[in-house]
Amino acid sequence: MSDKTEPRVVAICGSLRDNSRTRVALGEALTASEEAGATTELIDLRDHELPSLNAVNRDVPGANTLRKTVNRADSVLLGTPNYHGSYSGALKNALDYCGRDQFTGTTVGLLEVAAGDFPGSALIHLRAVSRSLRAWTLPTEVAIPDSPSVVDERRITDSDIAERIHRLGQELTFYAGMSDYPEQTKRIASAGIDSRATDSHMHK
Numbered sequence: 001m002s003d004k005t006e007p008r009v010v011a012i013c014g015s016l017r018d019n020s021r022t023r024v025a026l027g028e029a030l031t032a033s034e035e036a037g038a039t040t041e042l043i044d045l046r047d048h049e050l051p052s053l054n055a056v057n058r059d060v061p062g063a064n065t066l067r068k069t070v071n072r073a074d075s076v077l078l079g080t081p082n083y084h085g086s087y088s089g090a091l092k093n094a095l096d097y098c099g100r101d102q103f104t105g106t107t108v109g110l111l112e113v114a115a116g117d118f119p120g121s122a123l124i125h126l127r128a129v130s131r132s133l134r135a136w137t138l139p140t141e142v143a144i145p146d147s148p149s150v151v152d153e154r155r156i157t158d159s160d161i162a163e164r165i166h167r168l169g170q171e172l173t174f175y176a177g178m179s180d181y182p183e184q185t186k187r188i189a190s191a192g193i194d195s196r197a198t199d200s201h202m203h204k
Helices: 021-035 061-071 089-097 121-132 159-174 178-190 195-202
Strands: 008-013 038-045 075-081 109-115 142-144
Touching: 008 021, 008 061, 008 159, 021 038, 021 109, 021 142, 021 159, 038 061, 038 121, 061 089, 075 089, 075 121, 075 159, 109 121, 109 159, 142 159
Parallel strands: 008 038, 008 075, 075 109, 109 142
Antiparallel strands: none
16 A cells, blocks of 8 residues: 555556546546555556466566565555456456455445446445445445446546546545544545545435
């Protein structure tokens, strides 16, 4: 976990496509995190050499880099396309290389991008995985349906979904390091944010 004054927010993109709508959505969330005062980083799994996990051999250079990056994060945003009603194999493999040492007490946000009309199942699965890693998962999550008509090459074109992604990015900053709750509350107060208003957003 970061020891800096400003929270560190890291997003992991579970899509390996060059023109990934998941990556675009994560970029929007990270921009909102930066605007709220965080330093951010996108983990693009295309840049990490992560062979299918062999539990006997975890000493993989790409995995070591991944673990170090996640370990420094105060908040982690997991983003995935919906593949057959769940999250991507690339994201599953990346998470298999990580563990509770990286995620315990870390604030986690969830984002799913679906080509069809019924997103959400991948978020349920990722929430269960996050719980097993002892992470603190935000109530606010984002499920994007019919993504070809909602996400273009650079931005989210649906204003309601864009607003929800913005809120998620903010909350990854505001609620970073929830395991250290008193200090987190002081950070919200010092930023001039009404925590009651933020709490009301989290439960919509």
